Amino acid sequence: MTLSTTVPGALRPPELHGRREETAAVESLAEGLRAGRGGVLVLTAQPGLGRTALVEYARAVCAPIASVKAAAPAALPQDGPLLVCVDDAHTWRPADRAALLADLRRLPAERPVAVLLTLAEHGAATDVPFGLATLRLRPLDDGAAAALLDRLTRGATDPVVAAWLIREAAGNPRLLCALVSALTSDQLAGRTPLPDPLPGGEDLLDAYAARIDELPAAARSLLLLAAAACEHEPDGAGADLALLLRAGGAPSGLAPAEAAGAVVGAGGRLHFTHPLLRRAVLRRAPLARRRAAHARLAEACRDRLSALVQLACAAGDHDERLATSLAAAASAPRPYAERSAALARAAALTADTALRTDRLADAAEASRLAGDPVRARALLARTAAVPAHGGVHQVRGMLSLADGPAADAREDLLTAAVLLPPKPARHALIGAAEAAWAMGDAAAYREAMARLPACTDDPSLEAYRAGMCAVLAGRTAEGHALLRRCLDDVATESDPAGLLRAGAAALVVGEVETACAAGARALAAVRAYGPEALLPRALEHLAYGELRAGRHNRARAHAIEGLGAAHRTGQPNVAVCLHAVLALAASVEGDAEACSAHAAAAADGAGPHGLTQAATLAVWAVARADLAAGRPGDAAARLAPLVAPGPRRGHFAVRMLAVPCFVEAAVQAGRTAEAQDATAEFTRWAGATADRLAPAQLARCRALLAPPHQTDAAYENALAHHDRSPGEFERARTQLLYGQWLRRRRRTREARGPLRDALVGFERCGARAWADRSRGELRAAGEAVAGEPGPGPLAALTPQQQRIARHVAEGATNREVAVHLSVSPRTVDHHLRNVFAALGVRSRVELSRLLAGEGELPDRDVEIAAQL
Structure with a gap:
């Protein structure tokens, strides 16, 4: 065979990203060779995933052991340990592979020889010896692709451009390199819009399409129609086989295409085995054939929007009539992803700059609602020539609200409200108010809500606007009366956004069960009708309502689901809030490790993006876990800045909810004066709020601070309030504190009753750490706890x-x-x-x-x- 022999020390391992498992396997092969053991490692992969790079890595890590890179049959060197690398073994003739295997078998058994073979995933090298160690290279994940891109461009790529390049490369490092090489520095930096479609990677696409070059004409024609049909289908949906046949595809082409591994038929649809293969089929077809395929599909489509998309693909220039038809058809009840694709096509056919920007902004908004922020930002990037456009600012602001600094989102949305007509301006101002709420800026929230004109066409929204402004201005009774109007239609409302507002209003007025009902209905509506972007937010609202209702295990389940949805739809800010919810749930359930991990995740994301509400909830969760573990000093130190007046105070909507925890911790830590000040403020808040737990919590705070001769009565009063309100966890906490006080006063017999009740209450709501404290107190009171070991x-x-x-x-x-x-x-x-x-x-x-x-x-x- 033709040999390329290494010179010891001459090779340096190439830098590989996202290949830990593969490099570890290669290094294991090298270590065995140094120890006098041979071996075989087979690497299989689709084109461009780095088989050759791993061969070079193997030759470098094996140095100074001799290695040969075999390209064709020849004689192997006969002395010493040897690494034989056979790249692209699937391209060899069977006789040549047989000759290599014969040479390897003739080597002395005592001589260590390692063999590294690489194969295309669909190669025909059936006589290569598999069975020992075969590793399939998979596409790079987004993190590894981002690291490679950063190295290729020295960190000079605009984040929006980077996200789109990573999406288009589909985890293929060779394609990513080709895409970067085909772009200018201005395009990479985001100063010039990217071309559509992106150039580069033609040779790689040729390699993907090579497997169909020898197919019969009928199969190649069917595959072209299938690739063209996917242009009007959601990603991964495949092509409708019946449509392909109506468009002139020959049924005889299906079997050869499947036998070649190009497509898989399932449920009347054809799916390409790799997205780059579909792209290759389209890109390699002559322009005239592509347009003809789209035109045939347009005639065969029975769905108007699909037919219009195919006509747009066949169009060669601007066509305002077709663009107008596309934009009109891209409306409800079509899924948001389909609307976005159609609007983007309409924009491409539009010559007028202002109208094209309108359509791109609408397409970006539809992508955002579909849960695809990467595509939404890529579409916005095509509008760079328009400096001030209300729709662009609104979409950018809503995207930032989900994954960027809240202050940036607020500014973009306030700017959008100035530029937009009244109705869309209303949505921008609501978004600006949400950003201010997340920041914990009550004045900014009131400002955004005050700028909303009276919503005479939407009585519920108007009641919400006026009610929230009144509450934050200190007119609590008036505000609560207005907000209660938002709750009238919870049982019949179907709009998810309206239901989420109703849930928020219910929490403000203390109607926790109504808040949970609104959250559950919002979740059901989003699951049934979308938009996908609202799913993590609906799960967050429901989980928070369930926390307030004391159903911590259900809150945890919904928050975990929401966390997955937030990551899937690119909404890290919502993920931060859900981490805070999970930390709160863990602080009740007694999982200190989980509480700490979720609180840290919430704090890490909340700080850079100014999410004060999430940060406050996370601190509260850790402090409550400290209390459960018997560390009141730590808990008081964490909560003191949040509940006290001053610049370090916590979120305006959360501060008072955390006061009962602080008072308990502060009293036990000897910080009585601070506890008294916090209780005084809590007294004023409890008198104004409709929160049903507040009277019992206030009574507990007063019992903690009461002089000894009044403490008994104070605790009895607190328990009487608990009898009139929900919240088993809070009741059990009051019983535990009462039992502790009685035991400390040496009234152990009397202490056992409230301590037993506390134990049962904590066990019922799954609060393990708190239940352990109750057991300990019972033991100290001289009572054996059932079910415990001696x-x-x-x-x-x-x-x-x-x-x-x-x-x-x-x-x-x-x-x-x-x-x-x-x-x-x-x-x-x-x-x-x-x-x-x-x-x-x-x-x-x-x-x-x-x-x-x-x-x-x-x-x-x-x-x-x-x-x-």
């Missing part, structure tokens, strides 16, 4: 001593134990000396080891304790 080595200790022993063994200091158990550090020290004496241990570390050895403590806690 105390093991702690059997000789009193319940209080058992609790102290466990906390100390887990690494807590005496002061931390005192705070957790509501006793003094001196009491902890006294009990700990007795514990050491009773158990015969001399140190905290020995105590940890004793409990771990008896199964009372995980080994990792011994290690932690030993470090303290």
Whole structure:
């Protein structure tokens, strides 16, 4: 064979992106060769995915071991370890492959030889020995493609251009390189609109289409019709076989096309086996044949919009009549993705710059609503020549509201409202108000809502506008009365946006169950009719309502689904909000690790984009987890800036909801003055709000701050309020605090009742960490908790001593134990000396080891304790 032999040290491994598994397999092959073991690795891939690059990588990592790159039959060198690389083995004649295999078999068995074979995925090299190690190269993911693009352009690519190039390259590194090479620096930087379609990659498309070149004419004609028909179909939908036959496709062409691996038939539709193959079929066909195929399809289409799209594909120049027909047909109830495609075609046929920009903006908005922000931004990029266009600003602002800084979204939407006619300006101002809400800027929210003209044609929207303005201006009673009008039609409303507004109004007035009903109806409407872009937001609204209703497990399920939808539709800002919801749910359920992870994800996204509401919810969640774990000092430190007046305060709609947590933490941490100030403000808010939980929470705050002779009555009053309001979790928290107070006053028999009730309540709502606290308090009150294991080595200790022993063994200091158990550090020290004496241990570390050895403590806690 013709050999290319390496010179030791002459090769440097190429930089590969997104190929960890593949490079690891190659490195394993090289390590085996150095250790005196041979092996075979087969790499298969579609054209352009990097088979040759991996061969060069293998030759580089094997140096200084000799390697040969075989291109045709010849003699192999006979001495020493050897790496044989056979690239594109599918192109060899069967006799040549047989000769290679014979040469490999004749090598001495003791000689280490590694063989790396690469094959096209649809190659015919059936006599190449598979079966040991075969690795299929897959397309690059978006992250790897972005890293490659950044390297190719040295970071000079505009983000919108970069996203579109990555989309068009379909994970193919060779195609991505070709697309970049075919563009100018101004096009890459976004200063000049991109051409449509993008140039570049013709040789790669030839490689994809090579498999159909030898097919019969009938098969090639059918494939061209199928590729053309996909222009009016959603991505991945394939082509309607009946349509192809009506357009003149020969049925005899189907079997050869399927046998060649070009298409797959299913359910009366033809699907190309790779999107680049479909693109190759269209691009390689002569222009006249392409137009003829589109014209035949237009005649055969029974759907008007599909026929118009095919006529647009066949058109050679501007055609305002066809463009007008397309734009008119691209309306409801057509799916948003189809509307966008038709409007983009209409824009391409439009000569007038202003009208073309209108149609591109409409196409971009339809793509946004379809959940495709990458395409929406690419369409907006074609309008760069128009400096001030209301529709462009509106779409850009709504996109930023979903994935950019909220302040940028607000400015774009306010600008759009000035440029747009009254009705679309209304939607822009509502979007600007949503951006201000996310930012936590109440004044900016009122400003945007105040600029909305009276919505006489939409009484519900007008009630919402006027009601929110009144509430934020301090006219609470008037605002609540107006907002309640939004709730009248929840049972019959079908518009998702209107239902989401009704849900928000319900939460403001404290009608939590109505908020959940509105959220559920909005979700059902979006799932049935769209738009896809509203799905994650509908799930977020519903999850938040369920949190307020105390249904934390259902909130978590909807938030997890919403998180997936937010990532799928390119809405990271909504994902941030959903992470905050999941952190809140985890803080109740007792999963501290999940709470911390979701809160960190929310904080990471909220900071750069100015999402104050999500950031506030995340801090509240972590503080509540601190409380559940017996760390009131940490909880108070986190919440103090959010609930106190001043520039660091939290979101205006969340601050008061977090006050009861802060008061509990602050009282236990000795920050009584701050707790009193927060309770005073909470008293004013509770008097104005309709939140049904607020009276019980206020009564609990007062009980925490009451003098000893009034505390009993204060807790009884709080529990009486709970009897008149929903919220099992909040009731159980009040019962736990009451039981703790009674036990601390040495009224252990009386403490057991509220502590038992607290335990049952926490168990019913899945609040594991809080239930554990209740069990501990019950043990300290001298009651064995059903279903718990016996105390093991702690059997000789009193319940209080058992609790102290466990906390100390887990690494807590005496002061931390005192705070957790509501006793003094001196009491902890006294009990700990007795514990050491009773158990015969001399140190905290020995105590940890004793409990771990008896199964009372995980080994990792011994290690932690030993470090303290």
